[in-house]
Amino acid sequence: MILTGKTIVSALRPPYPYGGEFVSQFLFALRLCWFPLLVSTVAFGYGAPGLQAANFLVLFGALDRLGGFFVLASIREFAPFVVAIVLAGVAGTAITADLGARKIREELDALQVLGVDPVKNLVVPRFLALMVVTGLFDVYALLFGIFGGILATLVNGAPLGPFWATFFTNASVTDLWGSLVKCTLFGAIIAIVCCYKGMTASGGAAGVGRAVNQAVVIAFLGVFAFNYVFTQTLLATHPEITVIK
């Protein structure tokens, strides 16, 4: 919590020495995550909302409603959620391992002695990079999640036209913004938890491993708890998006 405040303050206050680090962290997260995320979102979109919901709707003879369901399932819930899981598991653990190793080798203390603020030069770029990356990955996950849905529709032998029709009548800008904001905040939670755990690692090799373990557990729990509160608030404050047309 204190680290969050410190990070935001030092992100906003000049000077801004973290440009290069920001870009490299951004590319790092991008390179690490694109493939796991692709597999995960297609698998998730095809399996959970795709097949199960299609089964349910086929019984009603209303498979064309699957598009509408995908707005609800994929945009509002699963895309941000899968992105958060993958980012926490892949980029978050890498960040904790990296910072933890630096802490163990006393590089962080060395930086401090040199008069370089580790929060400003290490945490802030990771924090910003992860926020931007999760926000952008949300769109990516949406695309591939919907691809999973299309796959499920095709497996059931239905035409795609009705899928898109119900999808676009139901999709609203509020949904998309809600999804993006949620995802960006997930990125912030993950970055802060993982940086904190990395920077406070202690106790040699076992310590780094344990720090990664704890970081990922705390990040998951934090993301899920936050997700529940956010969905609840969004649904309650925007009743119009809960109506399926």
Next chain:
Amino acid sequence: MGWLAVPKDWIATFGEMSKFCGKIVGQVYGLRVFRFFGEALRQCGILILSSTLVIWGLVFIIGLQCGIEGAYFDRSVGAPAYAGVFAAWCDLRELVPYAFGYMMAAKVGTGIVAELGSMRISDEIDALEVMGFNSVTFLCATRLLAAWLVLPFMYIAAIGAGFFASYLAVVQQIGEVSSGGFFLIFWMFQNPPDLLFSLLKAMVMATGIVLVGCYYGYNASGGPVGVGTATAKSMVLNIVFVHLIGMLGTQLFWGANPRAPIGG
């Protein structure tokens, strides 16, 4: 040649991993692991004490989530009474296995990598070999056996936690369905084979996660940094793995047969 190196590397790692996993599974089935049954029981105890509550907590939150989304969706199609379907399907068939897999990967999987990795780094595994212990049996096979002993029960309790959370969200929080109405639909839309399939899915995930954790931990190298990277790498593989199992399981168990009492 440059771009070919990466996929080649992957294939080589995959082969090594399969060999290693085959060895562990063989030792559990070959009953050689029972020489170290005490150690297996100790691992069971560690699993129960350190991981159970976290997994149940995550499943509980997922259950709440399923409950509210389901209730809003069913209201919009004009069938609010059917919110129980979501509790039965979303919880039992899809999200509880996923949540279980995620938390297993995060808590147990990385825990095993960190533990075995630091043993490898501090040469404890080599010390075991010198003392005449079979280190794969002693360290990895016992953990797999412990997981198989404990996790089915933990998983069933986790499903219970998820159901309870959905009930809370649908009946107590949103309050459009009476408790009796919820349970009528809820029990109508599931049957014992569903529970068995869900359990199977979760157990395949758990087995995979423990094996991947053992592989990366056992083969860690390169000092404290190496342990950290091995932990991070195992997490990547586990996440992909959990999603693939989830999808294949759904396709296999429910793909052609929704098993629901609607229509003909």
